[in-house]
Amino acid sequence: MATKTSNSTESQFVKAEINQKLSSEEKVEFLRTMLRIRRFEQESLRHYQGDKMGGFLHLYIGQESVAVGTIALLGENDHVITAYRDHGHALTVGMGMNECMAELFGKATGCSKGKGGSMHYFAPDKNYWGGHGIVGGQTPLGAGLAFGLKYKGLKGCCLCYLGDGAINQGAFHESLNLAELWDLPVIYIIENNGYSMGTSQVRSSAHPPEGLAARAIGYGMEWDIINGEDLYEIRAKTKIAVDRAHEESRPTILEIATYRYEGHSVADANAKKYRTKEEIQKYKTEHDPIQIWKTTLLAEGVITEDDFKALNKEAGDEAKEAAKFADESPFPESSSIMDDVYWEVDENTESGRTGRHFFSD
Amino acid sequence: MPRSITYRQALNEGLDEELAHDDNVVIIGEEVAEYNGAYKVTEGLWNKWGDKRVIDAPISEAGFIGMGIGASMLGVRPVMELMFFSFAYVAFDQMMNNAATVRYMSGGLIHVPIVVRGPANGGTNVGATHSHTPENIFANMPGLKVVSPATAYDAKGLIKTAIRDNDPVYFMESTVLYGQEWEVPENDEIDGGELLIPLGVADVKREGSDLSLIAHGGSVITALKAADHLASEHGIEADVIDLRSIRPLDETTILDSVKKTNRAVYVEENKPFCGVGAQIASMIQEKAFDYLDAPVVRVTSMDSPAIYSPPLEEIQIPYPELVVNKALSIC
Structure with missing residues (x-):
């Protein structure tokens, strides 16, 4: 959760080298991506409510600056893995709205052919490894991606995102130990939106007074805390961690204060009971990352109000088109239920043809 | 006269040969390196292959098994030792939710070429927590392969094939069998020069x-x-x-x-x-x-x-x- 209001034009981090060399186009691109995430999710929510999809829908609205600010720093050998609130990261790494929306609709044209759903987006060709449904379950995988990079002698890192509710899972602590012990280039990014489902941080996590990320001290690991509504701050501090991973092959925990406007998932019946309406409204009006970045870019003379309106409309139109694409796409063939279980079977190798692999008729 | 070696030695030979066969093969587990293996299956491999290829893990099964799964998604071929397969239960989420399903949930974009191996047997008076035989539990999960060799010959031929397989293979051995000797031919006595036994053949x-x-x-x-x-x-x-x-x-x-x-x-x-x-x-x-x-x-x-x-x-x-x-x- 954010603790202060900021306008990024006044941010001390605007002077960071990584921000000084930003072009106007890049700054606009951040705005465009944040707007695309928000419009995509607002559109998906409409269709969820219209019974076009099943299961859960965990919305990222309010947190867009985290994915956009961090992922924009990555290069060819850098990788991303996250939990189930994965739409924002997916769009930021370059996945298209069409395949992402179609996945929500359970369609064959979805990014996972309708086999994963909202929580399980993947794009290995974009170094994006999910999309994982079990809280904290992705954190050892993130260490493993970093291990793989190091093993292969590649200068890269893995950004492994988790929510503040995930920091109490054992697998996360085991991952931290391995990451520091073996000098793995993994950066754990705690997206602290203040609530693990309906339980506030105060009621769920013991931690040093400095914050959740300060648990890193126990592992001898570097850490930092970031105000998530300031893109300049996110970039400046994340860059330090990325450099540490690249140059020293060492891990970091970053805690980025943010806020989700919607419930834990759309099915969260108590979304407005475990916190006040006033609290939600305060974040929307005073801490919204899109509005703050918009204000920054207006003040810097990078965009005009009309530019913003155009970007917003463009994103909304793209989301509507994606929903149309998803709606008109076919459901997967029933025969596809048995595909993509074993690599050797799918590839029709000798191994895949030997012995019985499946036991349904 | 064909030579006889123990089930343990057969596994050791298979692991050694696969370390030589593919640079991506890495052995990770508790006490597998400097200690030479709790049951000596990996004896000598750390001396021969060094820190990069044979790695001692802390007692942290969920962490290091999950880490191996993540590395395998990038093309590393980890062979993870569980000191007892009973400890798989500590890593159950990683082994069932991640290794078994990530291929399916990604619509076939990812595969997980990992081997998790270790003894799964009773009969050694170590109580219920160390005597589990979870072949049935893991074989119940589509996406996983489960292998359980009974002889030194099969142990060597199957571990080599398991490591080359591109799907997750859970390889269940037996501490009772580790010391038993069986005939296992030298490679120069085998057509093709090495012992490979396909999975799925009784x-x-x-x-x-x-x-x-x-x-x-x-x-x-x-x-x-x-x-x-x-x-x-x-x-x-x-x-x-x-x-x-x-x-x-x-x-x-x-x-x-x-x-x-x-x-x-x-x-x-x-x-x-x-x-x-x-x-x-x-x-x-x-x-x-x-x-x-x-x-x-x-x-x-x-x-x-x-x-x-x-x-x-x-x-x-x-x-x-x-x-x-x-x-x-x-x-």
């Missing part, structure tokens, strides 16, 4: 016409002893079918045997409820019903957690006399 360990004793893992040895007794004392000649690989499963070899003998007993250390034998019995009655002269019966561990007391554990898990009596009940 092995007929003994031929007979009266009864099919079907088993996997250490229970194959129990079945062989029972078969000798049935022959010498009762004039009953049994086929002994060793599954070797539980999933994928060689149904043809099982059915060919049952169609010949008309009687089948499944022997395993698993508990009876939904054990591997339950699947095999169901398959036999469905596909060879007209050939059966008796119900398919099973010999399993007694249906309680593994007991410590040594003389009682001996009778809690299948032993030859129990198999003989079960066989006689349908012959």
Whole structure:
């Protein structure tokens, strides 16, 4: 959760080298991506409510600056893995709205052919490894991606995102130990939106007074805390961690204060009971990352109000088109239920043809 | 005369050969490197291959098994040792939710070429927490492969194939078998120069016409002893079918045997409820019903957690006399 209001034009981090060399186009691109995430999710929510999809829908609205600010720093050998609130990261790494929306609709044209759903987006060709449904379950995988990079002698890192509710899972602590012990280039990014489902941080996590990320001290690991509504701050501090991973092959925990406007998932019946309406409204009006970045870019003379309106409309139109694409796409063939279980079977190798692999008729 | 080596040495040779065969193969586990392996399966490999290829992990199964799964998504081929397969339960989420399903949930974009290996057996008086035999549990999960060799020959040939397989293979060994010697040819005695046994192919360990004793893992040895007794004392000649690989499963070899003998007993250390034998019995009655002269019966561990007391554990898990009596009940 954010603790202060900021306008990024006044941010001390605007002077960071990584921000000084930003072009106007890049700054606009951040705005465009944040707007695309928000419009995509607002559109998906409409269709969820219209019974076009099943299961859960965990919305990222309010947190867009985290994915956009961090992922924009990555290069060819850098990788991303996250939990189930994965739409924002997916769009930021370059996945298209069409395949992402179609996945929500359970369609064959979805990014996972309708086999994963909202929580399980993947794009290995974009170094994006999910999309994982079990809280904290992705954190050892993130260490493993970093291990793989190091093993292969590649200068890269893995950004492994988790929510503040995930920091109490054992697998996360085991991952931290391995990451520091073996000098793995993994950066754990705690997206602290203040609530693990309906339980506030105060009621769920013991931690040093400095914050959740300060648990890193126990592992001898570097850490930092970031105000998530300031893109300049996110970039400046994340860059330090990325450099540490690249140059020293060492891990970091970053805690980025943010806020989700919607419930834990759309099915969260108590979304407005475990916190006040006033609290939600305060974040929307005073801490919204899109509005703050918009204000920054207006003040810097990078965009005009009309530019913003155009970007917003463009994103909304793209989301509507994606929903149309998803709606008109076919459901997967029933025969596809048995595909993509074993690599050797799918590839029709000798191994895949030997012995019985499946036991349904 | 062919040489004999232990099951442990056979695994060691297989691991060593695969470390040489593919630079992406890396061995990770508790005490696998400097300690030379809690059961000495990896003895000498750290000395030979060094810190990069053979890595001691902290006691942190969920962490290091999950880490191996993540690395395998990038093309590393980790061979993870569980000191006991019972410790898989600590890493259960990683092994079931991540290794088994990430390929499916990504619509086939990812695969997980990992091997998780270690002993899964009772009979060593270490109590219930260290005596689990979870072949049935993991074989229940589509996306996983489960292998359980009974001899040194099979252990070597199957571990090499498992490491080259591009799907997750859970490879269940036996501390009881580690010290047992079997004939295993030198590579220069083998066509192709190395021992590779495909997954999904059962092995007929003994031929007979009266009864099919079907088993996997250490229970194959129990079945062989029972078969000798049935022959010498009762004039009953049994086929002994060793599954070797539980999933994928060689149904043809099982059915060919049952169609010949008309009687089948499944022997395993698993508990009876939904054990591997339950699947095999169901398959036999469905596909060879007209050939059966008796119900398919099973010999399993007694249906309680593994007991410590040594003389009682001996009778809690299948032993030859129990198999003989079960066989006689349908012959």
